[in-house]
Amino acid sequence: MFSKWELLDDGSWNGIRRWIRSSDEDEGTVQIRSEGVGEEQIIERNKAADAPDKRSEMWHVGSIPASVGLKWLVEEGIDMWNPHHMDAVKRKLMDSDYRHLVPGMARILL
Numbered sequence: 001m002f003s004k005w006e007l008l009d010d011g012s013w014n015g016i017r018r019w020i021r022s023s024d025e026d027e028g029t030v031q032i033r034s035e036g037v038g039e040e041q042i043i044e045r046n047k048a049a050d051a052p053d054k055r056s057e058m059w060h061v062g063s064i065p066a067s068v069g070l071k072w073l074v075e076e077g078i079d080m081w082n083p084h085h086m087d088a089v090k091r092k093l094m095d096s097d098y099r100h101l102v103p104g105m106a107r108i109l110l
Helices: 039-049 066-076 083-094
Strands: 006-009 016-022 030-036
Touching (some): 066 083
8 A cells, every 4th residue: 555645846847746655565665656737837937927026136037848848859959958059949938939938038138
Protein backbone atom coordinates (compact mmCIF):
# COMPACT_ATOMS: atom_id res chain seq x y z
CA MET A 1 0.00 0.00 0.00
CA PHE A 2 1.25 3.49 -0.85
CA SER A 3 0.95 6.64 1.22
CA LYS A 4 -0.98 9.68 0.00
CA TRP A 5 0.54 11.81 -2.75
CA GLU A 6 2.60 14.77 -1.48
CA LEU A 7 3.29 17.80 -3.67
CA LEU A 8 7.03 18.23 -4.34
CA ASP A 9 6.94 21.10 -6.82
CA ASP A 10 4.01 23.42 -7.63
CA GLY A 11 5.20 23.99 -11.19
CA SER A 12 5.66 27.73 -10.81
CA TRP A 13 9.21 27.58 -12.17
CA ASN A 14 8.94 25.28 -15.18
CA GLY A 15 5.25 24.49 -15.63
CA ILE A 16 5.48 20.91 -14.35
CA ARG A 17 3.93 19.84 -11.05
CA ARG A 18 5.47 16.84 -9.27
CA TRP A 19 4.10 14.59 -6.54
CA ILE A 20 5.73 11.76 -4.62
CA ARG A 21 4.48 8.90 -2.48
CA SER A 22 6.22 5.98 -0.80
CA SER A 23 5.39 2.35 -0.26
CA ASP A 24 4.46 1.30 3.27
CA GLU A 25 5.32 -2.33 2.53
CA ASP A 26 8.38 -2.20 0.26
CA GLU A 27 10.98 0.02 1.96
CA GLY A 28 12.79 2.38 -0.38
CA THR A 29 10.14 2.25 -3.11
CA VAL A 30 8.70 5.58 -4.22
CA GLN A 31 6.51 6.73 -7.06
CA ILE A 32 6.76 10.15 -8.69
CA ARG A 33 3.96 11.64 -10.77
CA SER A 34 4.28 14.70 -13.02
CA GLU A 35 1.80 16.81 -14.95
CA GLY A 36 2.01 20.03 -16.89
CA VAL A 37 0.56 23.19 -15.45
CA GLY A 38 -1.92 24.78 -17.82
CA GLU A 39 -0.59 27.58 -19.96
CA GLU A 40 -3.57 29.66 -18.84
CA GLN A 41 -2.39 29.62 -15.22
CA ILE A 42 1.05 30.86 -16.22
CA ILE A 43 -0.43 33.59 -18.43
CA GLU A 44 -2.68 34.81 -15.60
CA ARG A 45 0.31 34.92 -13.25
CA ASN A 46 2.27 36.89 -15.88
CA LYS A 47 -0.56 39.42 -16.20
CA ALA A 48 -0.65 39.87 -12.42
CA ALA A 49 3.12 40.45 -12.43
CA ASP A 50 2.64 43.32 -14.88
CA ALA A 51 1.05 45.58 -12.25
CA PRO A 52 1.89 49.27 -12.78
CA ASP A 53 3.17 49.93 -9.24
CA LYS A 54 6.68 48.47 -9.31
CA ARG A 55 8.43 49.22 -6.01
CA SER A 56 12.00 48.26 -6.86
CA GLU A 57 14.44 48.27 -9.73
CA MET A 58 14.02 44.52 -10.27
CA TRP A 59 10.83 42.52 -10.68
CA HIS A 60 9.51 39.35 -12.26
CA VAL A 61 8.23 40.14 -15.75
CA GLY A 62 6.79 36.78 -16.77
CA SER A 63 7.38 33.10 -17.47
CA ILE A 64 7.66 30.97 -20.56
CA PRO A 65 5.88 27.61 -20.10
CA ALA A 66 8.03 24.56 -20.76
CA SER A 67 5.53 23.44 -23.42
CA VAL A 68 6.12 26.66 -25.40
CA GLY A 69 9.90 26.32 -25.11
CA LEU A 70 9.66 22.74 -26.38
CA LYS A 71 7.43 23.84 -29.27
CA TRP A 72 9.98 26.49 -30.30
CA LEU A 73 12.79 23.94 -30.10
CA VAL A 74 11.01 21.25 -32.13
CA GLU A 75 9.35 23.46 -34.74
CA GLU A 76 11.97 26.20 -35.22
CA GLY A 77 15.17 25.02 -33.54
CA ILE A 78 15.07 27.90 -31.01
CA ASP A 79 16.51 26.81 -27.67
CA MET A 80 15.38 29.34 -25.05
CA TRP A 81 18.21 28.21 -22.73
CA ASN A 82 20.96 28.73 -25.31
CA PRO A 83 22.58 32.20 -24.98
CA HIS A 84 23.28 32.19 -28.73
CA HIS A 85 19.53 31.97 -29.42
CA MET A 86 18.53 34.97 -27.26
CA ASP A 87 17.89 37.24 -30.26
CA ALA A 88 15.44 34.68 -31.67
CA VAL A 89 13.78 34.28 -28.25
CA LYS A 90 13.38 38.07 -27.96
CA ARG A 91 11.79 38.19 -31.43
CA LYS A 92 9.36 35.42 -30.42
CA LEU A 93 8.41 37.26 -27.21
CA MET A 94 7.74 40.49 -29.10
CA ASP A 95 5.51 38.60 -31.57
CA SER A 96 1.78 39.15 -30.94
CA ASP A 97 1.27 35.37 -30.59
CA TYR A 98 3.57 35.19 -27.55
CA ARG A 99 3.51 38.71 -26.09
CA HIS A 100 1.27 37.50 -23.21
CA LEU A 101 4.09 35.30 -21.89
CA VAL A 102 6.18 38.29 -20.81
CA PRO A 103 3.81 41.26 -20.59
CA GLY A 104 6.56 43.63 -19.41
CA MET A 105 8.80 42.86 -22.39
CA ALA A 106 8.21 46.22 -24.08
CA ARG A 107 9.66 47.99 -21.00
CA ILE A 108 12.78 45.84 -20.88
CA LEU A 109 15.89 47.22 -22.52
CA LEU A 110 16.84 44.61 -25.10
